[in-house]
Amino acid sequence: MPVFEYRATDSQGSPQSGRLVARDLDDAARALASRGWRVEHVREASPGAERPPEPRQSPPPGSPSPPPVGPRPTVATALLGPIFGKVGLPHLMFLFRQLSSMLGAGVGMVQSLETLSRQTRQPKLRRILLELRDHAQAGRPLSAGLQRYPEVFSPLMLSLIRAGEEGGMLERTLSDLAGYVESEIALRRMIRRETMYPKVVVAMSVLIVGGANLILSSVAPQGSPFRLHNPLNEPGTWMVLGPALLALFLFLRVGLQNPAIRRGWDLALSVVPGLAGTVRGFATAKFGRAFGALYRGGVPMHRAMLLAADACGNEYIRSRIYPGARMLQEGGTVSQALSEAGVFSPIVLDMIRTGETTGNLDQMLLKLSEYYEDEAATLAKRNAVILGAFAYLAVAAFVGYLVFSFYSGYASYLQRI
Numbered sequence: 338m339p340v341f342e343y344r345a346t347d348s349q350g351s352p353q354s355g356r357l358v359a360r361d362l363d364d365a366a367r368a369l370a371s372r373g374w375r376v377e378h379v380r381e382a383s384p385g386a387e388r389p390p391e392p393r394q395s396p397p398p399g400s401p402s403p404p405p406v407g408p409r410p411t412v413a414t415a416l417l418g419p420i421f422g423k424v425g426l427p428h429l430m431f432l433f434r435q436l437s438s439m440l441g442a443g444v445g446m447v448q449s450l451e452t453l454s455r456q457t458r459q460p461k462l463r464r465i466l467l468e469l470r471d472h473a474q475a476g477r478p479l480s481a482g483l484q485r486y487p488e489v490f491s492p493l494m495l496s497l498i499r500a501g502e503e504g505g506m507l508e509r510t511l512s513d514l515a516g517y518v519e520s521e522i523a524l525r526r527m528i529r530r531e532t533m534y535p536k537v538v539v540a541m542s543v544l545i546v547g548g549a550n551l552i553l554s555s556v557a558p559q560g561s562p563f564r565l566h567n568p569l570n571e572p573g574t575w576m577v578l579g580p581a582l583l584a585l586f587l588f589l590r591v592g593l594q595n596p597a598i599r600r601g602w603d604l605a606l607s608v609v610p611g612l613a614g615t616v617r618g619f620a621t622a623k624f625g626r627a628f629g630a631l632y633r634g635g636v637p638m639h640r641a642m643l644l645a646a647d648a649c650g651n652e653y654i655r656s657r658i659y660p661g662a663r664m665l666q667e668g669g670t671v672s673q674a675l676s677e678a679g680v681f682s683p684i685v686l687d688m689i690r691t692g693e694t695t696g697n698l699d700q701m702l703l704k705l706s707e708y709y710e711d712e713a714a715t716l717a718k719r720n721a722v723i724l725g726a727f728a729y730l731a732v733a734a735f736v737g738y739l740v741f742s743f744y745s746g747y748a749s750y751l752q753r754i
Contacts, residue, residue: 531725
């Protein structure tokens with residue numbers, strides 16, 4: 338049977354840690370709870386771990402069964418969840434920030450999740466928090482419950498939390514994650530603000546042109562050209578545009594849940610002029626911050642690289658970094674492994690090589706992350722402004738088409754009379 342590592346607090350308040358043999362994770366958590374201990378963390382030990390001498394203890398009769406830890410039905414996670422089960426980013430930012438603050442203040446995980454479940458106003462998030470509380474009571478890590486809701490918690494969120502759990506820095510990781518979510522919210526608000534006026538003009542054109550045609554049809558003579566032609570008022574336009582918009586919505590919500598599709602999508606974004614710098618900058622910053630924190634926390638180098646690759650938030654870049662972990666196990670350096678990935682700029686490789694030479698790799702990775710976060714944020718703001726400008730040009734062309742179609746019809750009418 339497998340060996341599990343644990344951290345717990347006994348009935349006297351003294352910390353306890355060690356290993357025990359159990360059939361599975363639930364069995365290990367019940368065995369610790371039967372001793373009267375408050376379980377803080379349980380996970381399977383690394384391969385080759387020494388088996389403990391103490392025998393496994395049986396759970397007490399009548400003990401409640403822990404909540405499920407396996408995946409939910411595919412229909413719920415891959416179809417219904419992405420369409421109907423999303424949780425807004427402001428709710429998630431509040432969750433991560435408050436949970437980080439409560440853990441930093443010394444409040445236990447179970448009590449923190451219980452308190453947050455009473456504070457949130459989002460029904461689905463409340464149910465998730467109560468389930469996470471039950472997982473914590475059973476001795477499971479936070480990530481074990483989060484992974485059941487891929488439509489709510491993105492791979493980036495899950496990977497960062499796993500990295501925080503493994504590196505013993507969950508509080509700081511949650512705070513960083515709240516900052517990432519806050520930046521995403523700010524970027525989305527900026528895009529909505531920059532494109533608000535063009536969207537309003539397009540929407541009002543449909544209403545104004547439709548209303549004007551109703552008035553003109555009642556006062557103008559039959560066959561007169563006094564009609565405004567708007568393609569958005571034509572049923573044929575929506576027979577083509579409607580399915581296209583629906584397909585785009587399903588692709589973004591459902592299709593990108595597939596790892597292969599996500600990898601191709603991230604690859605496309607990583608080479609598109611104007612977007613490539615933003616995408617690669619954010620991915621580099623997240624990778625560097627996670628890798629530096631894991632390295633500082635004493636996580637083995639190859640394991641730290643795998644976890645940091647998961648935390649970069651880009652499926653294509655993650656797949657390119659993964660082979661580097663094997664190179665580290667074979668005695669290679671970090672700079673060599675990342676150079677083979679082929680997705681990092683020369684300045685990144687030079688800074689990492691300098692950190693390896695001077696022995697302060699974690700500090701160099703942190704500086705690297707801060708630099709690329711600032712640069713990527715600047716590029717994202719610039720792209721939002723450019724997108725707004727293109728939207729204005731598109732609306733100007735649309736209004737120009739309406740005016741031209743009206744006066745061309747009016748001129749042909751004058752020629753006929």
